[in-house]
Amino acid sequence: xxxxxxxTNTITGKKIYTIFRxxxxxEMSKIVLNRLYRxxxxxxxxxxxxxxxxHLGAGMGASLHHWVYCLNYAYYTNxxxxxxxxQWQYLQNVRTKxxxxxxHQFFLPISKCNYTYQDRMIAVPWKNRAIxxxxxxxxxxQVIRLIHIxxxxxxxxxxxxxxxxxxxxxxFYNVIKYKHNPMAWWIGFLAKYxxxxxxxxxxxIDQSRKMLQFQSPIVGLQIRRTDKGQEAxxxxxxxxxxxxxxxxxxxxxxxxxxxxxxxxxxxEPQRIQELKSKYKNYQFIHPPLNQLNGSPKSxxxxxxxxxxxxxxxxxxxxxxxxxxxxxxVGRLVYELHEVIYNQTRSQHFTSLDLExxxxxxxxxxxxxxxxxxxDCHSNKTDWIDLIKGDFLESCSFIKKxxxxxxxxxxxxxxxxxxxxxxxxxxxxxxxxxxxxxxLDHFLYWKKFDIFPP
Numbered sequence: 277x278x279x280x281x282x283x284t285n286t287i288t289g290k291k292i293y294t295i296f297r298x299x300x301x302x303e304m305s306k307i308v309l310n311r312l313y314r315x316x317x318x319x320x321x322x323x324x325x326x327x328x329x330x331h332l333g334a335g336m337g338a339s340l341h342h343w344v345y346c347l348n349y350a351y352y353t354n355x356x357x358x359x360x361x362x363q364w365q366y367l368q369n370v371r372t373k374x375x376x377x378x379x380h381q382f383f384l385p386i387s388k389c390n391y392t393y394q395d396r397m398i399a400v401p402w403k404n405r406a407i408x409x410x411x412x413x414x415x416x417x418q419v420i421r422l423i424h425i426x427x428x429x430x431x432x433x434x435x436x437x438x439x440x441x442x443x444x445x446x447x448f449y450n451v452i453k454y455k456h457n458p459m460a461w462w463i464g465f466l467a468k469y470x471x472x473x474x475x476x477x478x479x480x481i482d483q484s485r486k487m488l489q490f491q492s493p494i495v496g497l498q499i500r501r502t503d504k505g506q507e508a509x510x511x512x513x514x515x516x517x518x519x520x521x522x523x524x525x526x527x528x529x530x531x532x533x534x535x536x537x538x539x540x541x542x543x544e545p546q547r548i549q550e551l552k553s554k555y556k557n558y559q560f561i562h563p564p565l566n567q568l569n570g571s572p573k574s575x576x577x578x579x580x581x582x583x584x585x586x587x588x589x590x591x592x593x594x595x596x597x598x599x600x601x602x603x604x605v606g607r608l609v610y611e612l613h614e615v616i617y618n619q620t621r622s623q624h625f626t627s628l629d630l631e632x633x634x635x636x637x638x639x640x641x642x643x644x645x646x647x648x649x650x651d652c653h654s655n656k657t658d659w660i661d662l663i664k665g666d667f668l669e670s671c672s673f674i675k676k677x678x679x680x681x682x683x684x685x686x687x688x689x690x691x692x693x694x695x696x697x698x699x700x701x702x703x704x705x706x707x708x709x710x711x712x713x714x715l716d717h718f719l720y721w722k723k724f725d726i727f728p729p
Contacts, residue, residue: 304450305465305615307716311351312469314715318356321389325355328391328399328421331363335575336584337604339365341635344466345439346422347386351466352438353409354710355420358391366581374577382581384472395419402428405436425635440640442707448645449667452703456620459704463634464611477585484586485593488561493527493534495520496594498587499542500603501570511600511628513551519598519626520558535559539594541587543570563587592616601627607634642672643706646684652699660686660693662700670706673697 318324329346332339343359350357361367361379368375376382400417409416428435443462451458473481497516524536536558540548545565552560562568567583574580588605591597592612599606610625610632617624625632648662662668670692671684680697 304447308447308465309469310718311712311715312347312466314718315351315354315712316356316387316389318389321356322394323418324389325353325416326350326389326395326419327353327355327357328360328395328419329357330360330421330423331365332424333363333365335604336366336581337608340467340471340608341463341604342424343470344463345425347466347470348462349422349436349438351444351712352436352709353420354712356387356389358387358389358395360391360396360421365576366578371576372573374573374579376578376581380474381578382474382477382585383470384474386470402436409437437707439637440705440707441634441637442640442705442709444709444712445645445706446711446713448704454621455614456623457614457632459634459637460611460632461614464608464613464615467608467611468615471585473585473589477582480582481586481589484563485590488539488563488590490539490561490590490593491535491537493524493532493595494537494539494561495523496591496597496599496609497538497540498591498597498599498603498606498609499540499544499547500600500605501542501544501547509629513547513554515628516598517551517555517558519628522626523596523598537561539590541591542568543575545569588612595624597625599625599627601630601632604635607632640705640707643670643684644672645669645703645706646671646682646700647703648695648699649701650699652695654695656694658693660689660691660695662686662695663688666700668695668700671700 327346327350329343332342334342343357347357349355359379363370364379365371366375368377398417399419399421401421401423422436425435425439428439441459443459447462448458451461455461497520499513499516501510520536520538524534527534538551538558538560540551540560540562542548545568548560548562548565548568551558563583563586567579569575569580575584588609589612591609593616594613597606597610597613599609601607601610606627613624614620646668648664648666648668650662650664652662654661666689667687668682668684669687671682674681674683674694681694682697682700683692683694684700685692
């Protein structure tokens, strides 16, 4: 799909980042995509175990993250996820008469199965982990309706294990070899599956890229205003541009002299002229001003959604991002960026407010996967020596008097022992996802090649 092909990513013949994946990365992506495809397309839709994901009365960024949470839970419980879009905010006559006719107006189907009247009638709202996640399929419902994770955190004594800050370990250990943030890649991969563009939308994105003359290096700048002021602090354009300047100055220090180019999206079109007037040494490229409108009527129309998707995909293609991570859109753009770029071993974004986070993904009390932050040696009995970069599994916290002590299993040493808290950093929760490798023998590389060679 051409939406994942970047502009020429060179400066004076020198590469900054490469968007093309090495073979290991490509194969991992294809393996995960194949597993999703098989889970989402069971042999018999009427008997398949399913997750029904309802609407969320919010914008597309928040809605998509809710859908990702549902798809992740389906992967975790070996089920097929179906969307109930009957109250989707972008649907015709839900928020505005100018909404989309249906989900498939812009997106490819996520499953061959349809959400049926029978599914609606027998669906059981998620209640507790013991019943819903039982390994005995005779005890758990065939169809589960997964309510919003925020409601679960508020009302339920327990939440799905997939709501912990975790991803499949096998995938994690592969992805961390070439990704700065494997969790962002995982969320972005699930999101990309859910919003694969239909042909007309894909053509619109490709034409927009060509019209805007996308070239590298380019920084993606997302300035969210309008209703955002009710949720988080707003920042002026100088605060955004200070971070953009820092990025281009870092290129100059590496002897990479380049035109300072910025792709801007905003729901306040007047910010574009403000940027152009104040920062004349920059080239600002942006969508047509009449397509940058933050009013609810425009935002929830079919055209508003089309423009939003174009902006998100193009922002994700930028070399570097300056956003606010309090925004679902800022997080989504970064997550998709992690999917389409290969060597993101460093952080490719600056957030003016929060650090990157995943709503509905919270660290558990253990066990965890950790990584040694430095060399730590000990002669004590039952302690383990750490070398920077070591992976540690099944880690738990043990407090002895005033010392903060952890206990975990060293994958390098193949043994467990104690180590000091200051020696290692938390990575993700240690949750056991199902082994979906049985689906890998179905893999036909060409069929599932959604990434460019």
